[in-house]
Amino acid sequence: MAPEFVLETRGLTKEFRGFTAVDSVDLRVEKGHIHALIGPNGAGKTTVFNLLTKFLTPTRGEIIYRGKPITAMKANEIARLGLVRSFQISAVFGHMSVLENVRVALQQKLGNSFHFWKSERTLRELDERAMQLLADVDLETFAQTLAIELPYGRKRALELATTLALDPVVLLLDEPTQGMGGEDVDMVVALVRRAAVNRTVLMVEHNLSVVSRLCDRITVLARGAVLAEGDYESVSANPEVREAYMGSEADAEEAHV
Structure with a gap:
């Protein structure tokens, strides 16, 4: 059976006065999955979230939600459809x-x-x-x-x-474990897993241990573009991902990539 994609972007691009923050991103989030968006600082992760929830307007490209284009819709209209960003309200x-x-x-x-x-x-x-x-x-x-x-x-x-x-259909989580110690991280991982039952989750997350424990699929951004996509095992083994995301072998070892 072919996968059902609840949220997609096609050629999603955002430019700021000649600087391309998000560069032709094609993203497909499968229904029922926990999908992570990762990458180094400045990779464009939060900008993608802001585009999906219409905090920003795309320069080019299309956003598809449950098979229908929502690119021209306003933030409150998108939220009412069930595409809700945690901490949005x-x-x-x-x-x-x-x-x-x-x-x-x-x-x-x-x-x-x-x-x-x-x-x-x-x-x-x-x-x-x-x-x-x-x-x-x-x-x-x-x-x-x-x-x-x-x-x-x-x-x-x-x-x-x-x-x-707000009864989200797709829950967008922006750095849910940011600034937390180990015990709080474990608590939030359990809460996200529970919240994901009968829902789709797209999350930006810097903690790769959290990503490895939670996520079905991972999209890696670098310089605003998609660098790699797959499950944690394949993405973490990708040398381009290791170089772009970690920057050094010491950083990679510290993050257990």
Whole structure:
């Protein structure tokens, strides 16, 4: 059976005053996969994410989502279709409780930020769904904690919960383990694996150990263009990838590529 690609780019290009940040990128993300976008600093990974979610407008090329072109659509329209970037809505308000943060995200899914006129029953139903989402990311015991008081790793879990509140079909994760120590990294890996059930995930990630543990397929960018693509074993064995991504044998050994 031929693979079903839920998200594709064709010749995706972004130029800034003569500088080509993304250069004719063809990307195909298979439904149900966890797909990583990796590469050295300045490779164009975040720019690709910004193009996919329409934070930036492509200079050339096409974005296809579930078989339909979305290149001309606006960011909020794309999010409503189910292509959601984690931390895109950033509904993590430090002086609100963890539960209240998720409820705000659920209200956004309904089409408004706040529903003061809604019945107590409706708000209670939102609380029930919010608690389910908190349980999904192991935060139910923190429901009444102010978000500002959460440890860093738990804040990332809350950000993930607010994103899942939007019912994403494709979840875009931008450096989910950035700045984390080993214990928090292990927690986030488990959360991403859980969030990926019945979903497709495209992630930018610098931690190659995380990529090797999570991802079905990897696309490597260098200087804005696709350098290699495949599973972790084939990509990590590619000498061009090792040279471009690591820069030196010492770096490669440190990152276990």
